[in-house]
Amino acid sequence: MSKSSKPTLTTEAGAPVADNQNSTSAGIGGPLLLQDQHLLEKLARFNRERIPERVVHARGSGAYGYFEVTDDVSAYTSAHFLGEVGRRTETFARFSTVADSLGGPDAARDPRGFALKFYTEEGNYDLVGNNTPVFFIKDPLKFPDFIHSQKRDPFTGKQEPDNVWDFWANSPEATHQVTWLMGDRGIPASYRHMNGYGSHTYQWTNAEGETFFVKYHFKTNQGIRCLSAEQGAELSGSDPNSHQTDLLQSIERGVYPSWTLYVQVMPAAEAADYRFNPFDLTKIWPHKDHPLIRVGRLVLDRNPDNVFAEVEQSAFSPNNFVPGIGPSPDKMLQGRLFAYADAHRYRLGVNHTQLAVNAPKAVATGANNYGRDGLMATNAYDRHAKNYEPNSYGGPVETGAPLSAPQPVTGHWGTHEAPQHTKDDDFFQAGELYRLMSEEEKNRLVANIAGGLSQVSREDVVEKNIAHFAAADPEYGKRVEEAVRELQEG
Numbered sequence: 104m105s106k107s108s109k110p111t112l113t114t115e116a117g118a119p120v121a122d123n124q125n126s127t128s129a130g131i132g133g134p135l136l137l138q139d140q141h142l143l144e145k146l147a148r149f150n151r152e153r154i155p156e157r158v159v160h161a162r163g164s165g166a167y168g169y170f171e172v173t174d175d176v177s178a179y180t181s182a183h184f185l186g187e188v189g190r191r192t193e194t195f196a197r198f199s200t201v202a203d204s205l206g207g208p209d210a211a212r213d214p215r216g217f218a219l220k221f222y223t224e225e226g227n228y229d230l231v232g233n234n235t236p237v238f239f240i241k242d243p244l245k246f247p248d249f250i251h252s253q254k255r256d257p258f259t260g261k262q263e264p265d266n267v268w269d270f271w272a273n274s275p276e277a278t279h280q281v282t283w284l285m286g287d288r289g290i291p292a293s294y295r296h297m298n299g300y301g302s303h304t305y306q307w308t309n310a311e312g313e314t315f316f317v318k319y320h321f322k323t324n325q326g327i328r329c330l331s332a333e334q335g336a337e338l339s340g341s342d343p344n345s346h347q348t349d350l351l352q353s354i355e356r357g358v359y360p361s362w363t364l365y366v367q368v369m370p371a372a373e374a375a376d377y378r379f380n381p382f383d384l385t386k387i388w389p390h391k392d393h394p395l396i397r398v399g400r401l402v403l404d405r406n407p408d409n410v411f412a413e414v415e416q417s418a419f420s421p422n423n424f425v426p427g428i429g430p431s432p433d434k435m436l437q438g439r440l441f442a443y444a445d446a447h448r449y450r451l452g453v454n455h456t457q458l459a460v461n462a463p464k465a466v467a468t469g470a471n472n473y474g475r476d477g478l479m480a481t482n483a484y485d486r487h488a489k490n491y492e493p494n495s496y497g498g499p500v501e502t503g504a505p506l507s508a509p510q511p512v513t514g515h516w517g518t519h520e521a522p523q524h525t526k527d528d529d530f531f532q533a534g535e536l537y538r539l540m541s542e543e544e545k546n547r548l549v550a551n552i553a554g555g556l557s558q559v560s561r562e563d564v565v566e567k568n569i570a571h572f573a574a575a576d577p578e579y580g581k582r583v584e585e586a587v588r589e590l591q592e593g
Contacts, residue, residue, distance in 0.1 A: 114144060115148075126142045127139035154450055157446070157450065160218075162206070163200075164198050164414065165410075165414035166403040166406055167196075167405040168403035169192060170194045171189065172187060172191075173188060173398070173399045174188065174399065179307045181309055181427035182228075182307075182427035182428050183223060184221060185399075192465070193464070194221050194222070194401060194403075195413075196218065197218045198216060199216035199218075201213050201216060203254075206343075208343040209346035210290055210335045211290070212285075215234040216231075216233060217297075218419040219419075220423075222463065224465045225425040229420050230421070232319065234298055234300065235302070237302065237384060238435065239276070240276060240277065240435070241383050241384050241385050241435060243434060246442075264558040265564070267555065277385070278571045279536065281533075282533045282537060283536065285548050285555075286547070286548045287547060289329070290329055291329055291330070293350065295323065295350065296325050296327060297323060297329075300318070300319060301318060303318075303431070304316050304382050304433045304436070305318075305319070305428060306428070306510075308429065314510075315370055316381055317368050317369070318366065318387075320365045320367070321401060322365060324361045324363060332551055350403075354403060354406050361400055361401060363397065363401075365396060368396055369381060378525045380524045382433040385532075386532055412458070412459070418443075418444075418451060419443065420443045420447065421436060422440040422443070422444055426504065427506070432510065434521070452477065452478045452479050454479050457479075471499045473499075533571075533575035534576040537579045549579075549582045549583055552572070554590070556568055556569075556583070569584045
């Protein structure tokens with residue numbers, strides 16, 4: 104193609120650019136001139152090309168695909184996108200590490216975010232979870248402190264074992280998740296080779312108004328594959344972008360990753376007397392109590408055209424529900440209903456929902472409300488449309504139909520601990536997980552824990568953590584203690 108046949112380079116205002124190789128100067132070799140609008144515009148735009156990274160889940164990858172219903176679950180939910188076998192809904196997925204910054208390695212020992220946006224005809228439904236079914240804490244009041252303990256220390260500028268293990272030592276409810284994290288699934292081989300979980304408990308409501316509590320399980324169809332601590336460290340050094348590369352290349356060559364969605368379902372009336380608190384994010388529901396029910400499959404088949412526009416600016420908010428799906432009394436979920444949306448308003452602006460990746464593209468009218476103006480507002484409105492409600496000019500009106508069923512509440516205001524169920528201690532399920540492991544898995548778990556705990560400078564912090572593992576299972580605690588002492592004395 105000749106130079107003359109190429110499109111014309113322009114400024115932001117659309118004016119043609121005469122020279123994109125040399126700045127305007129006061130004579131040959133002279134100082135540059137303030138009047139060089141093209142130079143100033145390029146430098147000013149360059150200075151503003153980055154936005155604040157996510158405080159957590161900063162390092163991530165994403166892809167588009169679809170969700171297809173394979174089994175009838177209309178007995179449990181009236182959600183339209185789940186209402187008919189064979190129905191497909193466009194979906195966007197973002198996977199991420201949690202603790203490190205945008206430049207961190209993909210193969211770190213860390214939970215993985217597993218966030219999904221379903222572009223349904225009733226609005227966007229966002230499901231924000233992880234690759235583990237539980238989490239470290241059960242109350243959102245502790246979340247900022249937890250994340251501070253896991254991220255870079257403000258003085259040393261690096262992640263400190265003292266901080267990590269001190270928080271866990273003083274938060275016994277973390278024992279279950281620590282056992283997951285330090286076990287074989289702590290470093291997935293790729294995003295394709297890990298499961299995803301809604302982790303929280305959600306509410307489903309069917310067409311008759313019956314309510315159920317559910318947990319989501321996305322089982323990878325590629326099979327679980329994980330890395331050892333040594334493999335993870337080597338890969339982090341040789342290819343920090345390993346998971347991004349794997350996801351991108353697999354989709355580009357037509358090997359589309361997929362997951363099968365199952366749910367556990369609990370009739371709402373059973374929640375109060377269940378042996379575990381069903382709304383405690385540090386607990387699972389054993390499958391023998393509530394077996395997995397198949398729903399459908401998630402397939403990712405298209406890479407984003409622009410990672411910044413579509414992955415970094417993608418915004419997932421667990422308060423984006425659709426009719427038939429709603430929240431539960433899960434405290435961590437309740438906190439995230441606010442925190443996620445607020446984080447996006449800070450990072451991306453109040454109009455981030457107008458960005459293509461976040462817009463409700465399957466809704467016939469798009470977003471239809473009275474929110475106007477603000478930074479980067481792009482939605483076009485009828486010039487005669489009013490920006491208040493109620494009005495007498497034919498603007499959008501409420502339906503009167505709640506998205507989910509109301510739940511009864513009783514009691515007095517106060518800072519209450521969660522009600523205790525018969526098996527609601529912080530260690531039982533961690534011990535159950537440990538006892539499910541093979542001898543080789545136990546050896547690796549103990550080695551991973553001891554590797555971090557032996558670096559802690561305070562002996563009381565070491566002893567508190569060992570006591571947690573011993574409370575989960577005496578053998579578990581003894582083996583960790585022996586491994587830590589051996590490393591300390593070595």
